[in-house]
Amino acid sequence: MSNRRPTIADVAAYAGVSVGAVSFALNGRPGVGEETRKRILDTARELGWQPSHGARSLSTSRSFALGLVLARAPESIGSDPFFPAFIGGVEAVLAPRGQSLVLQVVPDAEAEIAGYRRLGGESRVDGVFLTDLRCSDPRLSLLTEIGLPAVTLNRPDIESGFPAICLDDRPGIATAVGHLVGLGHTRIAHVAGPTELLHGRGRHEAWTAALDEAGLAPGPVVESDFTAAGGAAATRELLGLAERPTAIVYANDLMAVAGMAVAHERGYVVPDDLSITGFDDMELSAHVHPALTTVRTDPFGWGRAAARVLLDLVEGSDPGDEDVTPGTLVIRRSTGSAPG
Amino acid sequence: MSNRRPTIADVAAYAGVSVGAVSFALNGRPGVGEETRKRILDTARELGWQPSHGARSLSTSRSFALGLVLARAPESIGSDPFFPAFIGGVEAVLAPRGQSLVLQVVPDAEAEIAGYRRLGGESRVDGVFLTDLRCSDPRLSLLTEIGLPAVTLNRPDIESGFPAICLDDRPGIATAVGHLVGLGHTRIAHVAGPTELLHGRGRHEAWTAALDEAGLAPGPVVESDFTAAGGAAATRELLGLAERPTAIVYANDLMAVAGMAVAHERGYVVPDDLSITGFDDMELSAHVHPALTTVRTDPFGWGRAAARVLLDLVEGSDPGDEDVTPGTLVIRRSTGSAPG
DNA sequence: GAGAGCTACTAAACCGCTTTAGTCACCAGC
DNA sequence: GCTGGTGACTAAAGCGGTTTAGTAGCTCTC
Numbered sequence: 135m136s137n138r139r140p141t142i143a144d145v146a147a148y149a150g151v152s153v154g155a156v157s158f159a160l161n162g163r164p165g166v167g168e169e170t171r172k173r174i175l176d177t178a179r180e181l182g183w184q185p186s187h188g189a190r191s192l193s194t195s196r197s198f199a200l201g202l203v204l205a206r207a208p209e210s211i212g213s214d215p216f217f218p219a220f221i222g223g224v225e226a227v228l229a230p231r232g233q234s235l236v237l238q239v240v241p242d243a244e245a246e247i248a249g250y251r252r253l254g255g256e257s258r259v260d261g262v263f264l265t266d267l268r269c270s271d272p273r274l275s276l277l278t279e280i281g282l283p284a285v286t287l288n289r290p291d292i293e294s295g296f297p298a299i300c301l302d303d304r305p306g307i308a309t310a311v312g313h314l315v316g317l318g319h320t321r322i323a324h325v326a327g328p329t330e331l332l333h334g335r336g337r338h339e340a341w342t343a344a345l346d347e348a349g350l351a352p353g354p355v356v357e358s359d360f361t362a363a364g365g366a367a368a369t370r371e372l373l374g375l376a377e378r379p380t381a382i383v384y385a386n387d388l389m390a391v392a393g394m395a396v397a398h399e400r401g402y403v404v405p406d407d408l409s410i411t412g413f414d415d416m417e418l419s420a421h422v423h424p425a426l427t428t429v430r431t432d433p434f435g436w437g438r439a440a441a442r443v444l445l446d447l448v449e450g451s452d453p454g455d456e457d458v459t460p461g462t463l464v465i466r467r468s469t470g471s472a473p474g
Numbered sequence: 475m476s477n478r479r480p481t482i483a484d485v486a487a488y489a490g491v492s493v494g495a496v497s498f499a500l501n502g503r504p505g506v507g508e509e510t511r512k513r514i515l516d517t518a519r520e521l522g523w524q525p526s527h528g529a530r531s532l533s534t535s536r537s538f539a540l541g542l543v544l545a546r547a548p549e550s551i552g553s554d555p556f557f558p559a560f561i562g563g564v565e566a567v568l569a570p571r572g573q574s575l576v577l578q579v580v581p582d583a584e585a586e587i588a589g590y591r592r593l594g595g596e597s598r599v600d601g602v603f604l605t606d607l608r609c610s611d612p613r614l615s616l617l618t619e620i621g622l623p624a625v626t627l628n629r630p631d632i633e634s635g636f637p638a639i640c641l642d643d644r645p646g647i648a649t650a651v652g653h654l655v656g657l658g659h660t661r662i663a664h665v666a667g668p669t670e671l672l673h674g675r676g677r678h679e680a681w682t683a684a685l686d687e688a689g690l691a692p693g694p695v696v697e698s699d700f701t702a703a704g705g706a707a708a709t710r711e712l713l714g715l716a717e718r719p720t721a722i723v724y725a726n727d728l729m730a731v732a733g734m735a736v737a738h739e740r741g742y743v744v745p746d747d748l749s750i751t752g753f754d755d756m757e758l759s760a761h762v763h764p765a766l767t768t769v770r771t772d773p774f775g776w777g778r779a780a781a782r783v784l785l786d787l788v789e790g791s792d793p794g795d796e797d798v799t800p801g802t803l804v805i806r807r808s809t810g811s812a813p814g
Numbered sequence: 815g816a817g818a819g820c821t822a823c824t825a826a827a828c829c830g831c832t833t834t835a836g837t838c839a840c841c842a843g844c
Numbered sequence: 845g846c847t848g849g850t851g852a853c854t855a856a857a858g859c860g861g862t863t864t865a866g867t868a869g870c871t872c873t874c
Contacts, residue, residue: 139595139597141829141830141831142830142831142832143830143831151853151854152853152854152855153830153831153832153854153855154832154833154834154853154854154855154856155852155853155854156831157831157832157833158832158833158853161832164851165851165852165853166852166853167851167852167853170852170853184595184596185596185830185831186532186596186597186829186830186831187531187537187596187597187598188528188529188531188532188535188537188597188829188830188831189528189532189829189830189831189832189859190830190831190832191527191528191531191831191859192526192528192529192532192829192830192831192832192859192860192861193830193831193832193833193858193859194831194832194859195528195859197527197528199576199598206558206562208559208562208563208566208774209757210757211558211559211561211562212555212556212558212559212756212757212773213555213756213757213758214558215552215553216552217558218546218551218552218554218557218558218579219548219551219552221551221577221579222546222548222551222579223548225577225578225579225580226548229578229580229585229589232592234576234578234593234598235576235577235578236539236574236575236576236577237561237565237575237576237577238565238569238574238575239558239561239562239565240565240569245569249569252524252572253574255479255524256524256525256526256527257479257526257527257528258527258574361757362757362758362760362761363757363760363761365761366761388757388758391758391761391762392758392761392762394763395761395762395763395765396763398763399763416552416553417549417550417552417553417701417702417703417728418553418702418728418731418732418758420702420703421702421703421705421706421731421732421735422731422732422735422762423734423735423736423738423739425735433552434548481859481860481861482860482861482862483860483861491823491824492823492824492825493824493825493860493861493862494823494824494825494826494862494863494864495822495823495824496861497861497862497863498823498862498863501862504821505821505822505823506822506823507821507822507823510822510823525860525861526859526860526861528859528860528861529829529859529860529861529862530860530861530862531829531861532828532829532830532831532859532860532861532862533828533829533860533861533862533863534829534861534862535829
């Protein structure tokens with residue numbers, strides 16, 4: 135049967151025109167008669183022609199693919215609710231435009247640099263997504279240096295020259311704290327993400343600001359690492375305090391759920407003895423006991439926005455930063471009136 | 475500064491040889507003197523030369539990339555502990571070999587077909603991973619038809635002609651059931667995954683077989699969908715039964731944890747009134763209350779194995795099926811002696 | 815000391831597409 | 845009737861590698 139995939143030359147021969155004409159016709163460019171164009175298109179369809187990605191990318195020096203490098207420890211990669219959803223959103227805009235996503239998963243930040251270097255150096259991708267932004271992120275200057283277009287998820291703390299998807303965690307945290315304050319809590323602790331991560335730091339700052347706004351002294355903070363084990367350890371630390379908090383605001387759901395389990399173990403009842411809020415609203419959060427009050431975010435939407443902006447950028451237009459909807463508080467059963 | 479990326483011709487000119495010689499040297503082929511080879515390699519490094527992916531793939535008609543198409547609903551994609559870890563394993567072997575992973579996330583099975591068709595048709599990838607195998611999976615014949623090499627995760631129920639990564643869920647489920655039987659349970663229910671999925675069906679069959687082996691009548695089964703909401707609904711159904719089970723074997727952890735929450739809500743104490751086992755051992759499972767007894771699997775290892783086999787296949791050798799380690803039971807606190 | 819057989823290398827074709835520079839027929843205008 | 849312009853199309857030159865065919869220079873052999 136089909137010995138070999140048909141090339142543009144085959145289409146040209148069958149349609150009785152030159153390859154140039156076929157190329158023009160297929161790309162919808164002027165210079166081909168209406169009738170001829172139709173004949174070419176029909177022939178291409180009949181032959182089952184599909185463009186060769188390699189050839190096209192060689193001649194246009196574009197690869198029609200975008201890259202994402204993720205630094206994640208193998209053991210914790212499975213429970214990150216963010217990145218699969220983000221990728222889903224990215225794909226939702228890439229696929230219809232015939233673009234692909236090249237994913238690289240690496241164990242640490244160092245390998246991440248190498249990853250971007252390779253992706254750019256080999257011209258495997260036309261641009262990259264920059265997630266998990268760190269303070270003074272070294273990847274920004276790297277990408278500028280190798281001239282690889284990028285879009286950052288979150289606005290970097292230094293001038294980057296790249297468009298940013300601006301996500302503001304502050305309103306989400308603020309409403310969570312406000313909710314707790316409204317329930318009468320005054321000792322509100324925080325289990326933070328790593329401070330070198332911009333979103334870890336941002337949520338922490340938002341918590342501080344919200345307490346300040348409420349006229350409360352900043353409660354105890356434990357810096358953790360966004361993992362379940364880390365959340366559990368942080369919770370043990372907080373519950374061991376002499377003046378233990380009556381509410382804990384966690385920087386993500388995973389730590390919050392793990393913290394809730396620790397509270398149960400210690401004999402505290404959530405929310406009677408301790409109120410707990412999370413961040414992300416992962417699928418399971420509505421299905422633990424008690425269901426978790428948390429801040430719902432929209433990583434899928436972020437992915438869509440990021441992909442749109444990056445695509446615009448590599449296609450030559452000059453997109454500005456884009457704001458995306460901040461998280462909203464979902465009140466469930468893990469928060470209640472302050473005890474006593 | 476660096477106006478343009480150096481090409482192989484630049485390297486040739488600087489080293490004072492022909493492009494052919496450079497190509498030979500860079501690819502470690504014979505026909506170049508030792509001294510010349512060294513000079514070429516040094517020059518390439520100095521100039522910061524990196525191969526152009528498009529050019530190479532055009533002339534070799536290989537794309538140095540493997541593809542994975544995932545059909546996942548946007549709302550549940552974030553809580554799947556399998557695929558991120560699987561991808562991590564895949565990357566662990568791809569990256570060192572200079573290969574890339576092209577990921578496509580689509581909403582449903584229909585779009586999945588189109589995804590593979592595009593990946594293959596455009597020659598964007600040299601081979602693909604086939605996960606979430608379904609009964610009489612139509613993708614198998616599609617891939618055979620378009621001549622795209624593949625490796626299947628799990629052994630398909632029909633002849634496929636592709637190497638398979640054979641993962642056997644039976645020992646895991648069998649030990650879980652055995653563990654419950656040993657604790658005196660006789661009414662052991664199952665919350666299954668969708669039967670059209672091979673692993674959903676496989677775990678169900680393993681449960682049936684294990685009960686049979688123990689001389690017990692098959693308990694009630696509810697077919698669910700691997701989601702938290704589905705697990706919760708299934709649990710409500712089981713707990714509403716006249717002869718309610720004293721133990722439930724869930725086909726994955728997500729449903730198990732959600733089921734545990736339902737049990738709590740209804741006032742049952744786990745494990746005193748109801749024992750619960752999961753499958754996967756996701757990160758959170760060790761950090762819920764009570765900690766979940768479950769079957770630990772190794773999706774990272776599966777990813778590594780699948781990548782190795784697929785790479786061998788596209789590079790021309792003829793790898794056979796590969797067995798990977800079955801899951802092992804991790805006993806925690808969600809299982810205990812049968813009540814009464 | 816001429817032909818055979820190596821080794822080390824060069825020249826050029828080729829992969830399949832895009833794109834520029836032409837070519838050709840036809841019509842308008844003076 | 846000749847020039848100039850325009851629309852439709854062709855020829856051919858890239859893009860940056862790989863690979864085949866070929867060639868020069870050398871040693872070995874009888």
